[in-house]
Amino acid sequence: MRAPAATMLAVLLAVLAAGCGGGGGSRERTDYVQALNRAQSGLAQRFGALGRRITPTSTPAQDARTLGAYEGAVRVAIADLRSVRPPSDLRDLHARLVAGVAEYGAALRRARAELRGTDPQKILAAQGRLRTTIADAGRRLNATIQAINGRLES
Numbered sequence: 001m002r003a004p005a006a007t008m009l010a011v012l013l014a015v016l017a018a019g020c021g022g023g024g025g026s027r028e029r030t031d032y033v034q035a036l037n038r039a040q041s042g043l044a045q046r047f048g049a050l051g052r053r054i055t056p057t058s059t060p061a062q063d064a065r066t067l068g069a070y071e072g073a074v075r076v077a078i079a080d081l082r083s084v085r086p087p088s089d090l091r092d093l094h095a096r097l098v099a100g101v102a103e104y105g106a107a108l109r110r111a112r113a114e115l116r117g118t119d120p121q122k123i124l125a126a127q128g129r130l131r132t133t134i135a136d137a138g139r140r141l142n143a144t145i146q147a148i149n150g151r152l153e154s
Contacts, residue, residue: 028087029152036148039080046073067112074105093148100141107133
Protein backbone atom coordinates (compact mmCIF):
# COMPACT_ATOMS: atom_id res chain seq x y z
CA MET A 1 0.00 0.00 0.00
CA ARG A 2 2.96 2.31 0.46
CA ALA A 3 3.20 3.41 -3.16
CA PRO A 4 -0.44 4.49 -3.62
CA ALA A 5 -0.62 6.30 -0.31
CA ALA A 6 2.71 8.03 -0.93
CA THR A 7 1.63 8.97 -4.45
CA MET A 8 -1.68 10.30 -3.16
CA LEU A 9 0.09 12.42 -0.58
CA ALA A 10 2.64 13.77 -3.05
CA VAL A 11 0.02 14.69 -5.65
CA LEU A 12 -2.31 16.40 -3.20
CA LEU A 13 0.45 18.28 -1.44
CA ALA A 14 1.74 19.51 -4.81
CA VAL A 15 -1.75 20.76 -5.64
CA LEU A 16 -2.18 22.37 -2.24
CA ALA A 17 1.20 24.04 -2.43
CA ALA A 18 -0.09 25.96 -5.44
CA GLY A 19 -2.51 27.83 -3.19
CA CYS A 20 -4.47 30.83 -4.27
CA GLY A 21 -2.96 34.17 -5.13
CA GLY A 22 -3.11 37.51 -3.45
CA GLY A 23 -6.66 38.36 -4.35
CA GLY A 24 -6.11 42.12 -4.23
CA GLY A 25 -9.08 44.34 -4.78
CA SER A 26 -12.17 44.07 -2.64
CA ARG A 27 -12.27 42.91 0.95
CA GLU A 28 -14.55 40.05 -0.17
CA ARG A 29 -11.87 38.75 -2.54
CA THR A 30 -9.12 39.10 0.05
CA ASP A 31 -11.23 37.28 2.65
CA TYR A 32 -11.95 34.55 0.10
CA VAL A 33 -8.27 34.01 -0.70
CA GLN A 34 -7.38 33.89 2.99
CA ALA A 35 -10.17 31.38 3.73
CA LEU A 36 -9.12 29.14 0.84
CA ASN A 37 -5.50 29.23 1.85
CA ARG A 38 -6.43 28.34 5.45
CA ALA A 39 -8.48 25.37 4.25
CA GLN A 40 -5.68 24.21 1.94
CA SER A 41 -3.07 24.65 4.64
CA GLY A 42 -5.14 22.67 7.14
CA LEU A 43 -5.53 19.78 4.73
CA ALA A 44 -1.85 19.83 3.85
CA GLN A 45 -0.95 19.68 7.56
CA ARG A 46 -3.33 16.76 8.19
CA PHE A 47 -1.98 14.90 5.15
CA GLY A 48 1.59 15.59 6.22
CA ALA A 49 0.91 14.05 9.64
CA LEU A 50 -0.74 11.03 8.04
CA GLY A 51 2.15 10.62 5.61
CA ARG A 52 4.41 9.77 8.52
CA ARG A 53 2.24 6.69 9.13
CA ILE A 54 3.13 5.24 5.73
CA THR A 55 5.84 2.64 5.99
CA PRO A 56 7.10 -0.15 3.74
CA THR A 57 6.19 -2.67 6.45
CA SER A 58 2.63 -1.56 7.16
CA THR A 59 0.01 -4.29 7.16
CA PRO A 60 -3.17 -4.23 5.06
CA ALA A 61 -5.12 -3.44 8.24
CA GLN A 62 -2.83 -0.49 8.98
CA ASP A 63 -3.12 0.68 5.39
CA ALA A 64 -6.91 0.53 5.60
CA ARG A 65 -6.83 2.62 8.79
CA THR A 66 -4.49 5.12 7.13
CA LEU A 67 -6.82 5.42 4.13
CA GLY A 68 -9.70 5.94 6.55
CA ALA A 69 -7.77 8.73 8.24
CA TYR A 70 -7.03 10.33 4.85
CA GLU A 71 -10.73 10.07 4.10
CA GLY A 72 -11.52 11.87 7.37
CA ALA A 73 -9.04 14.63 6.52
CA VAL A 74 -10.72 15.09 3.15
CA ARG A 75 -14.16 15.29 4.83
CA VAL A 76 -12.88 18.07 7.11
CA ALA A 77 -11.40 19.91 4.11
CA ILE A 78 -14.68 19.65 2.22
CA ALA A 79 -16.57 21.06 5.20
CA ASP A 80 -14.00 23.86 5.50
CA LEU A 81 -14.29 24.68 1.80
CA ARG A 82 -18.10 24.56 1.87
CA SER A 83 -18.10 27.10 4.69
CA VAL A 84 -16.14 29.56 2.53
CA ARG A 85 -18.28 32.21 0.82
CA PRO A 86 -16.80 32.93 -2.60
CA PRO A 87 -17.35 36.19 -4.44
CA SER A 88 -20.23 35.81 -6.91
CA ASP A 89 -17.94 35.60 -9.94
CA LEU A 90 -16.04 32.69 -8.35
CA ARG A 91 -18.96 30.54 -7.23
CA ASP A 92 -18.71 28.17 -10.19
CA LEU A 93 -14.98 27.65 -9.73
CA HIS A 94 -15.34 27.29 -5.98
CA ALA A 95 -17.99 24.59 -6.48
CA ARG A 96 -15.60 22.86 -8.88
CA LEU A 97 -12.84 23.05 -6.25
CA VAL A 98 -15.07 21.48 -3.59
CA ALA A 99 -16.11 18.75 -6.03
CA GLY A 100 -12.48 18.10 -6.89
CA VAL A 101 -11.53 17.58 -3.25
CA ALA A 102 -14.61 15.37 -2.81
CA GLU A 103 -13.30 13.28 -5.71
CA TYR A 104 -10.32 12.35 -3.49
CA GLY A 105 -12.68 11.17 -0.77
CA ALA A 106 -14.62 9.02 -3.21
CA ALA A 107 -11.40 7.45 -4.53
CA LEU A 108 -10.29 6.69 -0.99
CA ARG A 109 -13.61 5.05 -0.08
CA ARG A 110 -13.47 2.85 -3.18
CA ALA A 111 -9.85 1.90 -2.57
CA ARG A 112 -10.43 1.08 1.07
CA ALA A 113 -13.29 -1.24 0.14
CA GLU A 114 -11.20 -2.92 -2.56
CA LEU A 115 -8.15 -3.33 -0.34
CA ARG A 116 -10.05 -5.33 2.26
CA GLY A 117 -9.83 -8.47 0.14
CA THR A 118 -7.17 -11.14 0.21
CA ASP A 119 -6.57 -11.59 -3.52
CA PRO A 120 -3.13 -10.03 -4.23
CA GLN A 121 -4.00 -9.36 -7.90
CA LYS A 122 -7.15 -7.47 -6.96
CA ILE A 123 -5.28 -5.50 -4.32
CA LEU A 124 -2.57 -4.53 -6.84
CA ALA A 125 -5.24 -3.53 -9.36
CA ALA A 126 -6.98 -1.41 -6.67
CA GLN A 127 -3.69 0.27 -5.83
CA GLY A 128 -3.13 1.10 -9.50
CA ARG A 129 -6.63 2.53 -9.85
CA LEU A 130 -6.10 4.64 -6.73
CA ARG A 131 -2.84 6.06 -8.09
CA THR A 132 -4.47 6.90 -11.42
CA THR A 133 -7.57 8.42 -9.87
CA ILE A 134 -5.56 10.53 -7.44
CA ALA A 135 -3.22 11.79 -10.18
CA ASP A 136 -6.18 12.67 -12.44
CA ALA A 137 -8.01 14.43 -9.62
CA GLY A 138 -4.81 16.32 -8.78
CA ARG A 139 -4.51 17.61 -12.33
CA ARG A 140 -8.13 18.78 -12.31
CA LEU A 141 -7.69 20.46 -8.91
CA ASN A 142 -4.56 22.20 -10.14
CA ALA A 143 -6.43 23.48 -13.19
CA THR A 144 -9.25 24.75 -10.97
CA ILE A 145 -6.83 26.52 -8.63
CA GLN A 146 -5.12 28.10 -11.64
CA ALA A 147 -8.50 29.25 -12.97
CA ILE A 148 -9.39 30.74 -9.57
CA ASN A 149 -6.05 32.54 -9.46
CA GLY A 150 -6.57 33.80 -13.02
CA ARG A 151 -9.96 35.21 -12.17
CA LEU A 152 -8.65 36.76 -8.95
CA GLU A 153 -5.89 38.51 -10.86
CA SER A 154 -8.17 39.91 -13.57
